[in-house]
Amino acid sequence: MDSLDFIYKNKSYNAPVVYKTFVILEEIANSDDELGISELSRRLNIHKSTVFGITQALTGVGALHQNTDKKFRLGPALARLGYQVKLGLDLRTITRPFMNELCKKYQETIFLGTFDEQGITVIEKVESQVEFKITAQVGARIPSFAGATGKVFLAGLQELVIREIINKDTLPQFTENSITNEDDYLKELLMVREKGFATDFEEYIRGVNAICVPLNGPLERPVAALWMVGFSHTFNGAKIGGAAMDFMQVAVRINEILGSKSLSLKKYGGECS
Numbered sequence: 001m002d003s004l005d006f007i008y009k010n011k012s013y014n015a016p017v018v019y020k021t022f023v024i025l026e027e028i029a030n031s032d033d034e035l036g037i038s039e040l041s042r043r044l045n046i047h048k049s050t051v052f053g054i055t056q057a058l059t060g061v062g063a064l065h066q067n068t069d070k071k072f073r074l075g076p077a078l079a080r081l082g083y084q085v086k087l088g089l090d091l092r093t094i095t096r097p098f099m100n101e102l103c104k105k106y107q108e109t110i111f112l113g114t115f116d117e118q119g120i121t122v123i124e125k126v127e128s129q130v131e132f133k134i135t136a137q138v139g140a141r142i143p144s145f146a147g148a149t150g151k152v153f154l155a156g157l158q159e160l161v162i163r164e165i166i167n168k169d170t171l172p173q174f175t176e177n178s179i180t181n182e183d184d185y186l187k188e189l190l191m192v193r194e195k196g197f198a199t200d201f202e203e204y205i206r207g208v209n210a211i212c213v214p215l216n217g218p219l220e221r222p223v224a225a226l227w228m229v230g231f232s233h234t235f236n237g238a239k240i241g242g243a244a245m246d247f248m249q250v251a252v253r254i255n256e257i258l259g260s261k262s263l264s265l266k267k268y269g270g271e272c273s
Helices: 002-010 016-030 037-044 048-060 076-106 147-155 159-169 182-195 237-258
Strands: 064-066 072-074 109-116 119-126 198-201 208-216 222-231
Touching (some): 037 048, 048 064, 076 119, 076 222, 076 237, 119 147, 147 198, 147 208, 147 222, 198 237, 222 237
Antiparallel strands (some): 109 222, 198 208, 208 222
């Protein structure tokens, strides 16, 4: 509570509802017992109606779980967020040596990224030392359908979910090589599942090719992706073909460290008809 009070009193801009939300979450987290609205209101000196509104909103997004006695404990959404924070830190430590090896061998930029509803986020990179190279800042976001990386993440979803995403956003035409037909895209994802990696020949950025592999967690689902990009005149089909085996071998080694027994995308993706 002291740290939250300090933050609340010393910030130039305050959002009282956000502050109260964190106070409630912290109180529930530190309690040995599940807490109801009246008890939270009494302990925190926050009006019952405010506690009710905040706890209902948090329950709705999975941050809290309400039992049959109308009392609350932390929900699965917070566990997932905590796991993602830890995973991001662990992933950088685990993958960096492999990324360095791949970059040194192929002299192309290597990226590590994660996926959520808003798209793909770059969480680590190793840049090529050549004069002309492709780069992006750590923290940069790219679209869900972006080339090889988008294929790897989407190939891990059920077909129904993929179709819902496509129907919501439509398949964008980034370049003349982009796959914009839904059935053709689903067939491409099926090939990605079969091969265990994805390629992109100027489908996201004109003049740029890429290869990407999934990094799977203990549940055999992609928790991140590792990809390499380069200019198409040098990073061509032959070079990508040679890199595919190296990337798959690296992915297998990283997946073992992460607790996954498989590189395949087949187990959890289902069939694309």
